[in-house]
Amino acid sequence: MRPLLEVENLSVAFDTDEGTVGAVDAIDLDVRRGEILGLVGESGSGKSVTALAVFRLIRPPGRIAGGSIRFDGRDLLALPEEEMRRIRGAQIAMVFQSPRTALNPVLPVGRQIARLYRLHQGCSAAEARRRTLEMLGLVGIPEPERRARDYAHQLSGGMCQRVMIAMALATSPRLLLADEPTTGLDVSIAAQILDLLRDLGRRTGASIVLITHDLGVVAGLCDRVAVMHAGQLVECADVRSLFREPAHPYTRALVRSIPRVDREVTMEPVPGVVPSLLDAPPGCRYADRCPDVLDVCRTVKPARSARARDHEVACYATEAARVAAPRG
């Protein structure tokens, strides 16, 4: 079956006074039906921009510089704005990081959900209200009647995120992008939220893209993982093989940075800093941080190659190593 979302060769650029910032550099990414895909990277790696690009919500001075985005076979970049708008929220929905600020502070939360029912499904006011309460119950909010009348600042962080999820799922989207949905929540609440996401995803059959900088979250939740670095997609694999055999030097560094109870060693942060994306040179953007860097890395961007089934990586060094030791 064709993937639900096919991103091909997508580039997003921001024009600034100083030059062009290549926030997303020609990435390819598929999201399959019903799966949970983790999109991982440090902050500034272009994950959120990619998500916004899918919504076609890149605002000036940003622009989509090239590539295509197909959703269920339809080219989103070619759709008229009005049609695109009908897809947003209805077919593709998004859960934002920092739920508190992502809710309108001057509208009661119930109204914020209800208006989506009315907008996308043409429900009557009463029907929208009924469904809102139902949805609030579904995401585990106690006393939905009362909470629906509350404003964002009256709810706890976890509650807000549940509201956000209720909003995102209200119209049964087929694709849900969740951008750092657990930022700022304490550990137990975060776990509940993630469980909730997974359950609801399963129940509705929606595909979920979980955007996070935390590989640990990905490990417990996702089917597949895509790793981004400085706007480039460096590795994409099913979750088990990625953790067992991280191929890209960056992925390896990321995996090492996960705090683990079963290891005595303390967590190592990824060495180096995210490079400036302003008029970035061609080639791999990890080159300056990479322990295995080759000369070619700095001049030509490595293509993605399949390393195993469902495991692709874009790295000359890895490729070279694999060729040298074919057993992998």
Place this chain on the structure above:
Amino acid sequence: MGLGRYVATRVLLVLPTLFGVTLITFALTYLLPGNPALVKAGPLATPEHIREMERQMGLDRPVPVQYWRYLSGVLRGDFGESATTGRPVLQDFLQRVPATLELTLASMLIAIAVGIPLGVVAAVRRDGPVDHASRLLGVGGVAMPTFWTGLLAVYLFFYHLGVAPPPLGRLSPGVMAPTALTGLYAVDALLTGNARALGSALHQLMLPSLTLGFSVMAPVTRMVRATMLEILESDYIKAAWAAGLPRRTIVYGDALRNCLIPVITLVGVVFGFLMAGNVVVEIVFAWPGIGNYAVTSLLTKDAAPIQGFVLFVAVVYVLINLTVDLVYGVVDPRIRLR
């Protein structure tokens, strides 16, 4: 912090400020040159006559005693007596406050009715023609002396084009004032259905309120634009876009609604500018308000009205800022946490 405590704290904080204000206004008149007793006594008065006047006016007492007399007088609503009109300052004030209020409200209405949409459009169509135009208008509006704009307007619209009435106060000659309900002629005329007075009042109000409104519009536009830009970049607006809400709903519903709350704080700022502008605009348009009264008194060195005016404006300004703070606290509960 609870709402009650918040209100109490804010109100208590105002008291020392008000005390300071009376000290300053007292000091101002104490220093004012020109012996008020002499003004009252007239040019042919004898020294004894002047001394008698001084005694009557308490000018021969020690400064703290004079201050105490002043303060207790003010608390009783006694602002002294004007030498030019021979009436208690309070009475003169009450007669003129509606004129100033009408002009101030109309100007604020214009500043807000034009300034807010302009700021919104400038933010939404950032770097578009409206944005540039509003910025130019903004810097221009702030850079022109208000009296100069007013005179220019009189020259153009009254003298040359003849579309504005003569700058002669609140009603054209021959039009009777409407029955006094609020003292605001336009409102009173509207309420009593007096079309002739309403037309005349609005017509007279047109140039002065446009002049004044134009001069204070810039800060309004500026702040609305900044706030709006900030809001348009905010997460919940992004969320709204991502939820597929139509543009209209997002910009004029979600964003504007949030934008208007901080705009409340502008009322205080704008009022401050308006009070300053009032003084000169009332002169230019012979508007019979308290600013005009103050300047006339200034020219005759009539101390009591000047003192009363400065005090009055300061107290109103303090109270408006207090009200703005309180309203803001009520409207936006987040503020009370600070």
Place this chain on the structure above:
Amino acid sequence: MRRNTLSLLALGAILTIIGLALAAPLVAPYDPDAPQAEETLQAPGWRHWLGTDIYGRDQLSRIVWAARVDLLVALAATAMALTTGCVLGALAGYRGGLVDQVVMRLVDTIMAFPAFILAMGITAAAGNATANVVVAIAITHVPIYTRLIRSEMLRVREMEYAEAARTVGNRQRRIIFFHLLPNCFPPVIVQATLAMGFAILTVAALSFIGLGIQPPQSEWGAMAAEGASYIVSGEWWIFLFPGLAIMVTVLAFNLVGDSLRDLLDPRMRGVA
């Protein structure tokens, strides 16, 4: 970029005005104060580019000379407000406690008056002298700097280098003035530039209501106010040009102030 061009133009305008003011004796074509009975009320033309007033004095010369007065008054008032405000703000922010309380109450009281109204009251009380106008405007501007410096001070005080300076054993005054204050300057410079424009407007408005700079010193506001009487008899140039001079100068200061803010405080870029 268009914005930069505009800012540069504005900066150029300020420099030109300052240059003209400094060089007034050289560039002004006529004696600004000498009445000429044969030249009264000439419309703008070749002999007098901006016309003459009722005394036959050349308007261009007067405007150029007046620039000295206006700029000087604005500069003096701003400098005075800036120093006073900085000292008060630094003391309040650094010392805290009672000093802070007293300073802030004072500042609150000044701010309880709309600036122009207070300036008007002070000038009326102190009398019409240039020095009094300067002081009046300075007083109304003090709170801006005091508050700004105080809050910057509170912020900066906690930072490491202040700590370092303290441990080295510098005396307190030195800490305030040589280590902390310079770090507060960028926002102050922005405020001061904007305040220049505001001061010029205040001087003009005070002149209009009969307070402020006295003749024979020519001052833009006074000139425009005087010209107001002659609009009705058709002599528009006496009123128009001084007003334009005010507008251009204030506009230039505001534009430069805005650009400085963008430059020095990137957080505010494009916001205001």
Place this chain on the structure above:
Amino acid sequence: MNLDRRSFLKVTGGAAALLAAGPAVVRPRPSEAQDPNTLVAAWDSDIDTLDPSAFKSNGGYVTIANICDGPIGWKVRPIEGRPGFFRSRPGEFDGMLAESWKEEDDGATLVFRVRRGVKFPSGRPVTAHSFKYSFDRGLQSPGYMKLIIPRLIQVTDPAQFEVRDDSTFAIKMKAYGPMALDTVALSNNAILDADEVKAHASTDDPWAAEWLKRNPAGVGPYRLVKNEPGVEIVLEATPNYWRPKPPFERIVLKLVPNEADRVLLLKRKAIQLVSGRPGLSPKNVKSLEGEPGLKILQVPDTTCHYLGMNQKKAPFDNLSVRRAVNYAIPIQAILPNVLYGYGAQMKSPVPSLTPSHLGDYSPYRHDIARAKALMTEAAVKTPIPVDLAIRVGWPTHEQAAVWIQRELEQIGFKVNIVKESDATFRQVAIKGDHALSIESWQSWINDPFYHLSFLFDSRQKFTNLSFYVNEKVDKLIDDNMHEPNVAKRNAASQEIQKIVIDDAVWGLLWYDNWVRVMTADLSGLEKRWDTFERYYSVRRA
């Protein structure tokens, strides 16, 4: 909350729309707005007090002159060449509330016959008792008639005001007074409704000065129906007035502080007349010449404008310096560029309309060389820094100051022009702190000794602002103040004028003309010695 904000926006929008549409909906055209029975005039004064015996603002005087009649008034006669306009003549009077008068005891007693059947608004009749109360009050209340009456009509005791019967009132003066009738004609002697005033008196305020400040208590062609300080004063014709009703039923006096506005209003015919102290400066009057639909009335007047030199202050204690200043005054530039023909050069401190005026004595003319020579003669150290004080809001003085400043600088002064408010100016002047100032004086009584005694008598501390001391002048004034022989009196006046001109007490500037600009259809304006307008005879032609 929600709903409130929305409705607020609606109201805002609606009002803004109204504001914008207002002019289009109703635009009162001047002709429509104006009632033919109403005269709308603009001036620049408020009423500070309505107490007749107090010193008042111009607004106060004009109002009193129109709402309170006195015993007699100055008679007016047509102005030659200006049909429809009138002016007073020296020594001619009309009966007002006194229908006639006569002299007794060789003019030492004035007997007035009270007009019969005239009633105050309260309904009480005007009687000789009203006369007596009003004069008693003038003599005794804390006003300034208290100073005038003893000096000009030699009455110091209230018993000298005598009621002979209900309609006969007599003033028994010490001796004949050449200025007696003029003094009685002053608007300050308005006849008051005695019972009405007494009802508002108290032990602290036996003459009800507080009450009279704001309440008129006489009877005149008009009554005050509205006094809104800062806005307007409205007068309406008094019903059942003893004379026929005036042509204008209502007089609206608009307060328009800005002179340019007054000009605009006239040009747009939104008002019919500009009144006031000067009302319009000569420059603006000039610009209105030939303006269609307007006409200008100008009458030579007795208002003197002079450069005050304080003889208590160096270097003006030096006669040569004062003479030098007189030679330095650029009067030939001031006359056309400040007065535009609406005034005349001052040749003597006694105005040209006043009997005994000495017009051909003064040697002074603009002559800088002469002035410089005199300065050298004076042997004072130059440059001499000096403040030239003027009043705010007096454009002619302001302009003259600029012209004078330059010339004085040429002869060694460094002149700083100081603008002072009326009150400050007066205060500083009285204290003797003005070195150099532009002063003005108008004598309500057109009499040389009235004029000279105020201005040159060394004992007149508050009006002799040059602080001129000359015993000979003092004696000449004392000897001739009440001199019945006109020829002798005038000769003495001329002698004083010669001394004063020789001593260069004043810098001689100009006499103002009395000027009114009005719409072309207006006539009937009358100019009296005191310059205050009476609207009784003003009408549409």
